[in-house]
């Protein structure tokens with residue numbers, strides 16, 4: 001399985017994401033935002049966290065206009081797997097691959113702590129290794145993590161079982177406590193919490209590694 005990890009100016013979680021994919025058994029290829037194509041044979045694209053382009057304009061807005069973003073959109077439209085974490089989630093909403101928007105946290109502060117998430121669906125390659133309703137511990141670190149979507153959009157997410165994770169104790173004001181959502185074909189996941197930061201005992205837990213291992217395992221099955 002080949003994972004392409006994209007780096008933008010200001011990304012700071014690209015290495016951690018690469019290590020998480022590697023430990024789950026993937027071959028990792030690093031991709032620069034000015035590249036116009038993904039590596040041959042890419043199975044999954046990782047869009048990492050950080051502060052792409054200094055969070056200028058809106059978090060993720062400039063990265064969404066970069067040359068590689070067009071290739072990622074094409075890849076996703078052909079059914080490719082894409083995982084966007086934190087700034088990566090913001091970038092995926094800005095590209096239109098995921099619905100909604102990430103607004104400033106209600107408390108107007110940067111929140112950096114480990115939180116509890118509830119797994120809302122196991123019907124995706126990303127979440128099939130968890131139990132439905134399982135509570136897991138994953139770190140967050142953001143100032144624009146307040147997920148917003150209109151009522152019709154929320155109804156659609158619910159009707160299609162596309163809410164992947166919710167916060168047990170909402171840290172940022174997100175609508176319906178949403179921490180992560182899936183695309184309609186369930187192959188694009190965006191989430192504000194950082195599973196790559198909870199993959200080894202030295203991180204304080206391994207709840208995040210389940211996501212990477214289940215994704216790589218499901219992709220291997222086709």
Ligand SMILES: NC(=O)CC[C@H](N)C(=O)O
Nearest residue numbers: 049050086087142143144
């Ligand atoms: N850790 C991150 O990816 C941070 C995302 C974004 N820069 C924010 O603060 O909201």
